[in-house]
Amino acid sequence: MALGAKLQLRQSQSLVMTPQLMQSIRLLQLTHVELDRFVEEEIERNPLLERAEARDDEPAVDESPSSELRETSGIDQWFDDTAAANAQTMSERLDTSLENVFPDDPGIGETLSPDLALNWKSAATSGGTGAGEGFDVGEMAGGGPTLRDHVGEQIALAFRDPTSRIIAAELADALDEAGYLRADPVEIAERLGTGVEAVLDVLSICQSADPAGLFARDLAECLALQLKARDRFDPAMQAMVANLELLAKRDFAQLRKLCGVDEEDLVDMMAEIRALDPRPGLAFGGGTADPVVPDVIVRQAADGSWAIELNADALPRVLVDQTYFAVVSRRVRNQREKEFLAECLQNANWLTRSLDQRAKTILKVASEIVRQQDAFLLHGIRHLRPLNLRTVAEAIGMHESTVSRVTANKYMMTPRGVFELRYFFSVAIASAEGGDAHSSEAVRDRIRELIEAEKPADVLSDDAIVEILKKSGVDIARRTVAKYREGMSIPSSVQRRREKRVLASVRA
Template identity: 65%
Template sequence: MALSAKLQLRQSQALVMTPQLMQSIRLLQFTHTELERFVDEEIERNPLLERQDPADDAGRDDPEPSGADDGDAEWFSAGLDTSSETLAERLDTSLENVFPDDPGVQDRLGPDLALTWKSASGNQGQGDGGFDFETMAAAAVTLRDMVDEQIAFTFPDRAKALIARELADALDDTGYMRGDIGEIADRLGADRPTVEAVLDACQGFDPAGLFARDLRECLALQLRRRDRFDPAMEALIAHLDLLAKRDFVALRRICKVDEGDLIDMLGEIRALDPKPGAGFVASAAETVVPDVVVKPAPDGSWTVELNPETLPRVLVDQAYFAQVCTHAKSPADREFLSDCMQSANWLTRSLDQRARTILKVTSEIVRQQDGFLVHGIRHLRPLNLKTVADAIQMHESTVSRVTANKYMQTPRGVFELRFFFTASIASAEGGDAHSAQAVRHRIRQMIDEEDTSNVLSDDAIVDILRKDGVDIARRTVAKYREGMNIPSSVQRRREKRAMAGMEA
């Protein structure tokens, strides 16, 4: 048989992940902040894209067009119109949005006209000067502000003040000093005893307990401030591990005190602050913005809407594209403009598809967890990604991406979408399965209702749950209890007896 080279043509079908398809899949799992950042990057790269603000939308409701280009632009909303209202009807047309607090506008108007403009917009109170001083709040005092002020009064020597500020830089949000004394001394060119002396002085700052290096030192500083750091209390502080285990017998032996004195000492420990710096403002608090809002409907069902604050709006400027195309002479310029238009159209379609997918998935979650929304966590049903994916005819991986790092606002609070997906625990009577989250809540509820004479063991909790129709093993109860940081029945009994003695 002779060997020869041949050329054959074959047709085949295969799924190919294009770069744009991969990017569309990534958009699903983006959080609100990540999506905003991505849109800003696309707008910076693409001259045909422009962000649309709600205030600009309100300004476009003017019946008389302000320019020839207003009617030529094609507007896309990244959100999904979930009601019968139009886009213009859903936009806020209040004076605050029509005349936003734009520094650029104020610069163009000048200081005098800007003040008049802000007063006419109605956002500032009704005073003669146009400002409502009741709405103005003083800046919150931070931990570093408090420490810097005490450093200035405590260390007149500039070298020691420099060391103190270096130690202050090592403070965490709770007031603990996390730096290494030797490393700070080497970096500043100072000897270790000098740095330790400055640290001792800083540990006398208010509030008591600042600049401690661990919990024991923090509590000891506060007890010294109260003149209560006697040998018995020093022994108790040195054995906080036994206190965490509720081993009061060993503590009485180590501290050489009777039960009454130990109860008094525990009461003093409870009155201390383990995080003395937590009461100050360390950084701006990040507010969780829900992606979906669930409200009760008049007919008894639920209305699921996307939060417009999490839906970026972009503008594809068709008029600018047509104008620039007439001046594009070289093939490279025309190809660049074509790529920009394709990218802009892809972005608007992808954002709209992302919004539709989120709405579809969350609507099914609300339908599955209707009992939780009506009656509470004890009626949370077991649910997994595959159940939702099969119901809405999507792939399970798509549902997983949609529910990642997204939140839903319900009448019962704001929950992460993953909260509604819980494991299933079989029913003891052959009925519907129980949600693991609901069982955890039931275990915590039973333990919270305990008293000194009736502390439930894990076996007793198993018996109660089985009477309620929950088929659960003792090791599962122990795992759930430990996951909620609930001590064993022996430790809880010791703690309740100690608490009862303190109250007596």
């Protein structure tokens, strides 16, 4: 059979990644802070978009233009003129449809369950917080001084010589956010054209700044500066600070020999070390931490079911000003202005539909997570079920990648606290008795409980923990127990035994 080249004409449909489609995909994975910032930027660029600040004492106003206004302004005919039946227009209309954005989702024509539709309606109509409804005291409070400002005030009082002030300012610029000096004094001396001794002299004065520990070059020097400020840097403390790696390994026998103290004094010295601040500069972060705002709120209803609703504070409400569009469209002077208005209206309508679809998708994913993890909400972490993205995606009829984007950086407020949506997805650990699998988070909690309940004379090794878990129906390997233990910053059984014996002997 001979091979030859030939031409074939084939007609097919494919999803085109238009800018509108990429925008909708991007909106799914934005946090509420990033989404609010994105909406503000769109409002600045698009004159047809505006914030919806509905108040309880004001009746709802229909933003769509009346039929009389549409007739006088000729909006319908205007649309017919601008939407020419060409290939480009048809491609834009087909490829930017919301049904194509979520091909695994039945689309906007899908009917939601009564509970889901009711929850979505209550969340969507609750409205956002307007500027006249109150104010946040935290927003009005002035920010504290930054680390650079705090150090600069002390430098101005500590040095009178202009040369020393310049060196001190250079050292202050080399501080990181934790207060450590991240520059070599030799390099600073070469850059300023002065001697290394002068830089070291200025550095010794700067290291007396408040709070103690600033301008340290490593952790040992930071702790030593704080101990000197407390007049507790005796030879025994010097030996302990010089051997912090032994303290991390909990090698108390070797520390007692190096420090020349007994067990009781060693425990007191360890307590003093723990009371020190290894990052003194973090107290002057220069900013405020953003609070976690949940995207979904879960409450227990009177009948024992779970009421799931979207948090209105995390939903930006945007409206398309059709009245303004009708007024402006009558005053267009050329084709360029007409095309600009058409593009603004298309983008505005697309953004509102994308935000609506994003909210509905988050609610659907959260509802399925609550259904899967009902036992966790009732009884706690021990009843957290193993769950993966595919299970949720198949249950709600969406693609796994869509669920992954929805659960990224989204939070759910439950009666047991605020959790990231990704928290409810955990690896399954097989059951030793052939029953249901166990969640990795539940197994971690069980390991933590076993270690916290152990006695100094009976410290559990990783093998002993494996045996206990197998008796309770958890089939787990020793290396997995060690990985979970290290992930929770729990030392090994040898290190825990040393620490418990020292503490027990001191208490005795």
